[in-house]
Amino acid sequence: MPRVHANGIDIEYESIGSAGDPVVLLIMGFASALTTWPDSFCNGLAEKGFRVIRFDNRDIGRSTHLARLGAPNLSAMIAKLESGAPVAAPYALEDMAADAVGLLTALGIDRAHIAGASMGGMIAQLVAIDHPAKAKSLISMMSHAGRLDVAQPKPEAFAAIMSPPASPSREDRIARGIAVWRVIGSPGFPTSDAELRAKVERGVDYAPYDPAGLARQIAAAMAAPPRNDRLRTLKIPALIIHGADDPLIPVSGGEDTAQSISGAELLVVPGAGHDFPEPLVPVYLEAIGDFVAKVEAREHA
Numbered sequence: 001m002p003r004v005h006a007n008g009i010d011i012e013y014e015s016i017g018s019a020g021d022p023v024v025l026l027i028m029g030f031a032s033a034l035t036t037w038p039d040s041f042c043n044g045l046a047e048k049g050f051r052v053i054r055f056d057n058r059d060i061g062r063s064t065h066l067a068r069l070g071a072p073n074l075s076a077m078i079a080k081l082e083s084g085a086p087v088a089a090p091y092a093l094e095d096m097a098a099d100a101v102g103l104l105t106a107l108g109i110d111r112a113h114i115a116g117a118s119m120g121g122m123i124a125q126l127v128a129i130d131h132p133a134k135a136k137s138l139i140s141m142m143s144h145a146g147r148l149d150v151a152q153p154k155p156e157a158f159a160a161i162m163s164p165p166a167s168p169s170r171e172d173r174i175a176r177g178i179a180v181w182r183v184i185g186s187p188g189f190p191t192s193d194a195e196l197r198a199k200v201e202r203g204v205d206y207a208p209y210d211p212a213g214l215a216r217q218i219a220a221a222m223a224a225p226p227r228n229d230r231l232r233t234l235k236i237p238a239l240i241i242h243g244a245d246d247p248l249i250p251v252s253g254g255e256d257t258a259q260s261i262s263g264a265e266l267l268v269v270p271g272a273g274h275d276f277p278e279p280l281v282p283v284y285l286e287a288i289g290d291f292v293a294k295v296e297a298r299e300h301a
Contacts (some may be wrong), residue, residue, distance in 0.1 A: 001013065001014050001060070001182075001269045002014075002015075002103065003062070003063075004103060004106040004107065006099065006102030006103050006106045007095075007098045007101075007102035007107065007277075009058055009063060009066075009099060009101060010063060010064045011055055011056065011058075011063045011064075011065035011102070011103050011106075011186060012054070012055060012061055012062035012063045013036070013053055013054065013055035013056070013103060013107075014034060014037050014053070014055070014300055015051065015052070015053050015107075016042045016045075016046045016048075016051070016052040017045070017046035017050055017051035017052050018042060018046075018051060019051060019063065020051075021046075021049055021050050021051040022049070022050050022051065022112075022113065022136075022292065022296050023051045023052075023096055023104075023109050023111075023112035023113065024045055024051070024053070024113045024114065024116075024292060025040070025053050025055075025100060025103075025104060025112045025113065025114050025115065026052060026054040026055075026115050026116070026120075027055075027057070027100055027114070027115065027116035027117070027118040027120035027121075027123050027124050027127075027277065028051065028054070028057065028060075028116075028117060028118075028120045029058075029117050029118025029119035029142075029160070030118060030119040030120070030214070030217050030218050030279060031060065031214045031218075031231050031271045032060065032118075032120075032203070033056050033060050033061030033062075033160070033206050033207060034055050034056050034061060034156075035061075035202050035203055036203060036276065036285070037054045037112065037275050037276070038278065038281055039136060040278060040281050041084045041175065041265035041276065041281045041284060041285060042054060042100025042106050043275065044281065044282075044285040044289070045214035045289060045292075046077065046295070047145060047289065048285070048289040049293075050113075050289075050292060051218055053103070053104075053107070053109075053112070055100075055103055055208075057099065057120075057123075057217065057218050058096060058099055058143075059097055059210065059213030059214065060207070060210075060213060060217065061070070061206060061207045062206070062207050064108050065210050065213045066091070066213070066216065067212065067213075068083065069216060070090065070116075070212070071211070071212035071215045071216070072089060072090060072215050072216060072219040074215055074218065074219065074222075076161075077089075077219060077223070078222070081148070081222060084229075087173055087219075087222060087223045088223055089216070089219035089222065089223035090216045090218055090219060090220075091216065092124055092223065092224065093119075093123055093126055093220050093221065094130060095220075096123045096126075096172055096220065096238045097123050097124075097126035097127045097131065098131075100114070100123060100124075100127050101127060101131045101134050104134055110134075111133070111134055111135065111136045112134065112135070112136060112137045112237045113135075113136050113137045113139065113292050113295065114127045114134070114136075114137070114138055114139065114289065115138075115139035115140075115141065115150075116139070116140060116141065116143065117141040117142055117143065117276075118141070118142050118143055118145070118158070118248070118249065118274065119217070119218075119221050120141075120143070121141055121142065121144075121257075122143055122144070122146070122224065122227070123139065124138055124139070124140055124143075125143070125145065125226070125227055125231060128234055128236060128238075129227065129231065129233070131233065132234075132236070134219055134238055136198075136234050136236065136237075136295060136296075136299070137237045137238065137239070137291070137292065137295045138234065138236060138237070138238040138239070138261070139239045139240075139241070139265070139288055139291065139292075140238070140239075140240050140241070140257055141240075141241045141242070141284075142241070142243060142246055142248075142254070142274050143248055143249060143257065144249050144252070144253030144256060144257055144264070145226060145227045145228045145253070145256055145257040145260050146224055146225060146226035146227045147226045147229055147253075147256055149220075149229060150252045150253060150256045151250060151252060151253030151256070153247065153248045153249065153250070154247040154248070154250075155248040156183055156246040156247070157183055157184050157223075157274070158179065159250070160179065160180045160183040160184060161180055161184070161248065162201075163180075163187070164176070164177070164211060168204075168209050170204060173204045173209055174197070174200050174201055174204050174265025177203065177204065177282055178196055178197060178200050179201035179204075181196055181199075181200065181275055182253075182276040183239075183241050183247070184195070184246075184247055184273055184275060185273045185274070185275045185277065186217050186243060186245065186271060186272045186275055186277055186280055187245050187271055187272035188245065188270060188271015188272060188275060189232055189271055189272060189277045189279040189280040190246045190272075190277070190279070191275070191277040191278070191279075195277075195278060196249065196301065203224075212224045220301070222266040227260075228256070228260040229260075231257070231260040232260055232261070232262065234261050234262070237263070237265075237291070237294075237298075238258075238261045238263070238264040238265065238275050239264070239265045239266070239283070239287070239288070239291045240254050240255075240257050240258040240261075240264055240266045241254070241255025241267045241287060241288075242255070242266075242267070242268055242269070243268075243269050243271070243273050243274065244268050244269060244270045244271065244272060244296040245270070245271055245273050246272065246273050247273060247274065248273075248274040249274065254266065254268070263270075266293065267287050269283055289299050
């Protein structure tokens, strides 16, 4: 896959679709490389007439890993958050938003529809807030606006994503990945054992394991202040998609995000959790494809 240098780091990316089509930038969440976006979803958007760009965030996949920043003490950060004390991270979600904008600029893309999932949704929100000239629209999926009091994960879901593999070995990483997706996945759109294993194997084999990098990513999310007031300033179309059965970021997080953006559309999907199973891809394709097409039609009217 190609790579560009932007915002001081190297960013691995993939472009799918025709260069002249409207761009949809996909921003993935915590501990997830660009391969987490299903090929069927990306190809489906391209078939609808959009150019899809997916990329590895900093500290994941094949983009730059910022080892020089060290590993934050997540236990201490969690304790401070629980006591109401402020916390600091090696870098901020705003820096990750600047990475995304830097990628677009390096590719010569003036504006794009900005879509993000989970932590990627938080980053997408900040692209729209801090770089409004780059954002045609905002699509925030299975995410929240930073108010942790309305988006508390179920204990078993939080424990699952925070638990490391038994060892850095390939098989232990695969076993851990399968266990995590089984906990946070979609009860109404079940994934077969074979599909899930293939998905996890692809992610494990894509890039080396970097627990310190993952800690820096989640520290950025933990340290981020609520974005509700800043989201109220947005003047672009927004679509908020959330699973009704998401155990990691409950649907209240999506509802709070939608309520913070004037005119935002909210789609709650019964049976959906915190994943991208193949049976759910058509739902996302229809919702996002129709939304982006509608925004494009308005721009050209």
